[in-house]
Amino acid sequence: MDQELHSSYHYLLWATILLLPLIAIKLRRRNRGNKPPPGPWQLPVIGSLHHLVGALPHRAMRDLARRHGPLMLLRLGELPVVVASSPDAAREVMRTHDAAFATRPRTATLRELTRDGLGVAFAPHGEHWRLLRKLCVTELLSARRVRSLRRGREAEAASLVASVASASASSLSKPVNVSALLATYVTDAVVRAVVGGQIRDRDAFLEKLDEGVRVAAGFSLADVFPSSRLARAFSGAARAAEAHHREMTRLMDGVIAEHQEKRAAGAGNDEDDLLDVLLRIQKDGGLQAPLDMGTIRAVIIDLFSAGSETTSTTLQWAMAELMRHPAALRKAQAEVRRVLAGQNSVPEDALPKMHYLQLVIKETLRLHAAVPLLLPRECQEETRGVLGYDVPRGAMVLVNAWAIGRDAASWGPDAEEFRPERFEDGGARAEVDFRGTDFEFVPFGAGRRICPGIALGLAVMELGLASLLFHFDWALPGGAAPEELDMAEGLGITARRKNDLWLQATVRVPVPNV
Known part of the structure; x- marks a missing residue:
């Protein structure tokens, strides 16, 4: 997948160059603001695209921002793109001018x-979004609802450690694919939360979800040259998106029908899952507008896509960073095992003590x-007046949360x-949090469009990581040194690991039968 996404930048560059004589007459390049943000030099037609070819976009944009400023203007074909790369710039976008930047392109x-x-x-941004946002905050992803789904997460965590134990027992010297096992754990935990159990076409469904993330991550010719009929004709991305939509609709209808059949037969959990909630609201008319x-x-697709991909990615990086920093690994394991002394599994109500x-x-x-x-x-x-600059109407606005989290001006x-101690009580960063009030730390965004699923994501992450640290001792394959661990990122809408994380696991606390 990463290779396909990577090659799309080269395709986009060369395709636009070849189409230049026909597209150029359609371009009307003008600054709409009196003082647009600064940016790097541009080429005719393709604009700033050449600055991004061959690099991870968030890294390339961080490097460009170091030269051109924390609020920077790029042009991807016809599309103006403003990039915020500092806490102050992020505050302008997500608080000061939040209403102006609250919609999606x-x-x-x-x-x-x-x-x-x-x-x-x-x-x-509008009435439809406000209704769905309220639905997520008060019904689907509230703290109470997340707590009610605890047993499902604990069951999936038990399956995770059983899978690790089984894989490690098959060969004492063979490493375990931690990336694959964590992806399965997170996906199954989210599936259980959303529909109350497994689904028949699980693998096909998850493959289509992944494909949707891949399609949404890229820019097609039609995206960057929206006024050009020729670009739309040459763009295969729209046709791929249309085919994906048809297949995803078919699969989703199957998931909903299967769920309704199980409920009619009296099968499933006693607690309402998230699809139950949506279907109940649709039937009762609990919203100001009908829920079609x-x-x-x-x-449901939002819940599956956002909940599984981002949570799995974070857990894989957490394990990788702990392997790179043995002292932090030992400290985390000692705490988990101290809190859970005398127990044989990780109950979710013990997590606040860790x-x-x-x-x-x-x-x-x-x-x-x-x-x-x-x-x-x-x-x-x-x-006007965004860090002293004017942002044109219709510009895409990106907040480089990755660059902001690594900004030396904020973090020293x-x-x-990797130093978790920076957040300890009494430390300079102890009060900094990621829930939208501290703009030097915005992995979930802030303002109106902050991610509404933080509580669910954290619950899945904390339980999964605690379970791995409680039951197993971990080592790099072949006795490799920590600094030799591959930490390369892949290309995509999420900053997933480029290569799977393989580790050797030794059972320290016996794993209960599941």
């Missing part, structure tokens, strides 16, 4: 992916924001180092 690709209905993630089936499908474990996750989120550029926003009206000379 409707690119050609996203229109195809969401033609049947809009969930909360990609809905434009297309919207229900879109919300303070250092929470710091490990916090530091992982700082260094490895799962969505490094957050989800894009769009400027709804020409907005060790900003690139």
Whole structure:
């Protein structure tokens, strides 16, 4: 997948160069603000695209921002893109001018992916989004609802450690693919929360979800040259998005029908899962506007996609960072085993006592924001005075949460180092949090468009990491030194590891039968 995404930048560059004579007459390049943000030099037609080819976008944009400033203007074809790369710039976008930047861009690709209905993630700012946001905050992802789904998470955590124990027992010297096992754990925990159990076409469904993330992550010719009919004709991304939409609708209808059949037969859990809640609200009319089936499908896809991909990515980075820092690993394991002394599994109600474990996750989120550029926003009206600059109407606005989390001006000379102790009580960063009030730390965003699923994501992360540290001792394969561990990132909408994490696991606390 990473190779396909990487090659798309080269395709986009060369395709636009070849189309230059026909596209150029359609371009009307003008500054709409009196004082646009600064940016790097641009080429005719393709604008700033050449600055991003061959690099991870969040890294390339961080490097460009170091030369051109914390609020920077790029042009991707016809599309103006403003990038915020400092806490002050992020505050301007997500607090001071939050209303102006609260909507989502409707690119050609996203229109195809969401033609049947809009969930909360990609809905434009407006009444539909406000209703779905309220639904998520008060019903689907409230602290009370997340707590009610605890037993399902604990069951999936038990399956995770059983899978690790089984894989490690088959060969004492063979490493375990921790990335694959964590992805399965997170996915199954989210599936259980959303639909109450497994689904028949699970593998096909998850493959399509992953494909949707991949399609949404890229820019097609039609996205960067929206006024060109020729670009739309040459763009295969829109056709791929249309085909994906049809197949995803078919699979989602199957998931909903299967769920309703189980409920009618009296099967499933006693507690309502998230699909139960949506179907109940649809039936009872608990919203100001009707909740149609297309919207229900879109919300469920949002929950599956956001909940599984970002959480799995963060957990993999947490394990990798602990392997790179043995002292932190020992400290985290000692705490988990002290809190759980005399027990044979990890109950979720013990997690609040594991303070250092929470710091490990916090530091992982700082260094490895799962969505490094957050989800894009769009400027709804020409907005003046953003760090002294004017942002043109229609500009895509990106917040580089990855760069902000590593900003030495905020985090000191060790900003690139993994050091959970920076958040300990009494430390200079102890009060800094990721829930939208501290703009030097925004892995979940802030303002109106902050991620509504923080509580669910943290519960899955903390339980999974505590379970791995409680039951197993960990080592790098072949006795490799910590500094030799591969920490390369892959290319995509999320900053996942480029290569799977393989580790050797030794059972320390016996794993209960599941």
